[in-house]
Amino acid sequence: MAKIAEMTQLSPTMSEGKIVRWLKKSGDSVSPGEIIAEVETDKAVMEMEAFETGVILEILAQEGSLLPVGAPVAIIGKSGEDISALVETARKSIPSKKESAPSVGTVAAPSVSEKKAEARPQESISPSPQEIESEVSISASRKESKRHQGGLIKASPLAKNLALQNGIDLGEVVGSGPDGRILKRDILAFQETGGGKKGSSFVKPQDRKIELTGMRKTIATRLAHSTSTIPHFYLTLEIDAYPIDNLRNSINKDLKLEGQNKISVNDLILKACSLCLREVPEVNSSWREDHILQHGRVDIGVAVSIEGGLITPYVRDADRKSVVEISHEIKELASRARERKLKPGEYTDGTFTVSNLGMFGISSFTAVINEPEAAILAVGSLVEKAVIKDDNLVAGKTLTVTLSCDHRVVDGATGARFLSAFREFTEHPLRLLTG
Structure with a gap:
C-alpha cells in the first residue's frame, strides 16, 4: 500500500527544511535507510532517508521548496498503484507559503526565464x-x-x-x-552628450527586503530566549598574553619543521578553558529547572561564522586532548561547518562555549550564553601596549576575556575562580602541555 513520505526532522532544532536536491526520481526503487534527498536545515545540508520499501511513485515537492517538518514530499508504494487519493490528500496538506511554493507532481525542470533569473547575481535575496x-x-x-x-x-x-x-x-x-x-x-x-548636471539631485537607493533563512530564524529564536530567560552577568579580565603568544610561536616553529599545521592562540585558550572546567566544575553545568546538572564530560564549543549565520561545533572531551589534537579538530569541524556538512551530534549538547572575535580586531565584547550551558567566554584580540613589569615600563601584550554567566548556576565568586584559574594557565602556559 502506497504511503506518503514526509519531511523528516533531521536535527533537534529543525522546524522546516529546504529540498536542495533529489537523489532519487519517480520510478526509482528505495528501501529503508536509503538516501533519497539532500535537505538544508537550520544548521547544515543533510541527507534524508526513506522509511519504506517500494518505488517512488510521485515527487510532491520541487527542489528549492521550503517545507515544515511533517509536510509530504513524496509517495512511495508498489509500481502501478492508484495514488490519486493520496495525491489529493497531499495537495491539501502542503502549506501555502510564499517562500516554499511547493507543487504536487514530479520535479519540473526550470524554465528558461528561471535559469536567466538564477544567472543574475544582482537579484539574489542575500x-x-x-x-x-x-x-x-x-x-x-x-x-x-x-x-x-x-x-x-x-x-x-x-x-x-x-x-x-x-x-x-x-x-x-x-x-x-x-x-x-x-x-x-x-x-x-x-x-x-550633455547628460547630468553637477549639483542636481541623485536617486536615493531603495530599501531592500532580505528573506529570513531557516538558520537566521533559529538563531533569532534561541538568542531571544536565552537573553529573556537567563539572568546574565559578566566578568571581565585582562591577562598578560606575552607568555601564551611566545609558547604558540615556539610550538609553531617545531610544527613547521615537521610539516604540520600551525596552532593558534585560540587553540591554547580552548585547552586552558578545558582545564579550568575541571578545576571549577560548577561552571561546567546546566540549569534544569528543578536541579543543576554538573557535567562529567568537558565538551567545548567554538563559535564559527558561516554564510547566513553562526554555528557552534563541539570539541568532545577537550580536557583529554592535546593542544595539537584540539587544533586539528577545530580546523576540521570549522571546514565542514562552512560546507554545511556537520552532523547534529557535532553541534549540539555541549557544556561550554568559546567565542573569539580577536581576528577582527575586537579588543573586548560580551557574548550571549549558548543555552542550556551556564557560561560562555568571549575572547578579544591580542593588544600590544606598554605594561609595568617589576616596576619597569616595558612593551607587552594583553588579552581581554569576558565570562558571561547564568546567575542561576554560577555565582560571582565561582565565575571569578574560573577566571583566576584561566589566568594561571595562560600566564604559565607550559601547564597546558602537561594537563
Missing part, C-alpha cells in the same frame, strides 16, 4: 556587501526599460562615485560592460 556597494536601485519610473527590469543597475564603484559627484542618474546611462555593467567610460560618454 547579496554580499561587495554586491550591495556595486549596485544602485533605480526609481519605479525606469522599470519599463528591459535593461532595468530587475530593479537594480550594475555599476563599477568608480562609475558609481563619478555619477554621484556629477548628479547623474544611473538609470539614464547605458552600460558597455559585461551584462550591461556601467563603467567609468560610460559616465564620461554620457556627460559628453
Whole structure:
C-alpha cells in the first residue's frame, strides 16, 4: 500500500527544511535507510532517508521548496498503484507559503526565464556587501526599460562615485560592460552628450527586503530566549598574553619543521578553558529547572561564522586532548561547518562555549550564553601596549576575556575562580602541555 513520505526532522532544532536536491526520481526503487534527498536545515545540508520499501511513485515537492517538518514530499508504494487519493490528500496538506511554493507532481525542470533569473547575481535575496556597494536601485519610473527590469543597475564603484559627484542618474546611462555593467567610460560618454548636471539631485537607493533563512530564524529564536530567560552577568579580565603568544610561536616553529599545521592562540585558550572546567566544575553545568546538572564530560564549543549565520561545533572531551589534537579538530569541524556538512551530534549538547572575535580586531565584547550551558567566554584580540613589569615600563601584550554567566548556576565568586584559574594557565602556559 502506497504511503506518503514526509519531511523528516533531521536535527533537534529543525522546524522546516529546504529540498536542495533529489537523489532519487519517480520510478526509482528505495528501501529503508536509503538516501533519497539532500535537505538544508537550520544548521547544515543533510541527507534524508526513506522509511519504506517500494518505488517512488510521485515527487510532491520541487527542489528549492521550503517545507515544515511533517509536510509530504513524496509517495512511495508498489509500481502501478492508484495514488490519486493520496495525491489529493497531499495537495491539501502542503502549506501555502510564499517562500516554499511547493507543487504536487514530479520535479519540473526550470524554465528558461528561471535559469536567466538564477544567472543574475544582482537579484539574489542575500547579496554580499561587495554586491550591495556595486549596485544602485533605480526609481519605479525606469522599470519599463528591459535593461532595468530587475530593479537594480550594475555599476563599477568608480562609475558609481563619478555619477554621484556629477548628479547623474544611473538609470539614464547605458552600460558597455559585461551584462550591461556601467563603467567609468560610460559616465564620461554620457556627460559628453550633455547628460547630468553637477549639483542636481541623485536617486536615493531603495530599501531592500532580505528573506529570513531557516538558520537566521533559529538563531533569532534561541538568542531571544536565552537573553529573556537567563539572568546574565559578566566578568571581565585582562591577562598578560606575552607568555601564551611566545609558547604558540615556539610550538609553531617545531610544527613547521615537521610539516604540520600551525596552532593558534585560540587553540591554547580552548585547552586552558578545558582545564579550568575541571578545576571549577560548577561552571561546567546546566540549569534544569528543578536541579543543576554538573557535567562529567568537558565538551567545548567554538563559535564559527558561516554564510547566513553562526554555528557552534563541539570539541568532545577537550580536557583529554592535546593542544595539537584540539587544533586539528577545530580546523576540521570549522571546514565542514562552512560546507554545511556537520552532523547534529557535532553541534549540539555541549557544556561550554568559546567565542573569539580577536581576528577582527575586537579588543573586548560580551557574548550571549549558548543555552542550556551556564557560561560562555568571549575572547578579544591580542593588544600590544606598554605594561609595568617589576616596576619597569616595558612593551607587552594583553588579552581581554569576558565570562558571561547564568546567575542561576554560577555565582560571582565561582565565575571569578574560573577566571583566576584561566589566568594561571595562560600566564604559565607550559601547564597546558602537561594537563
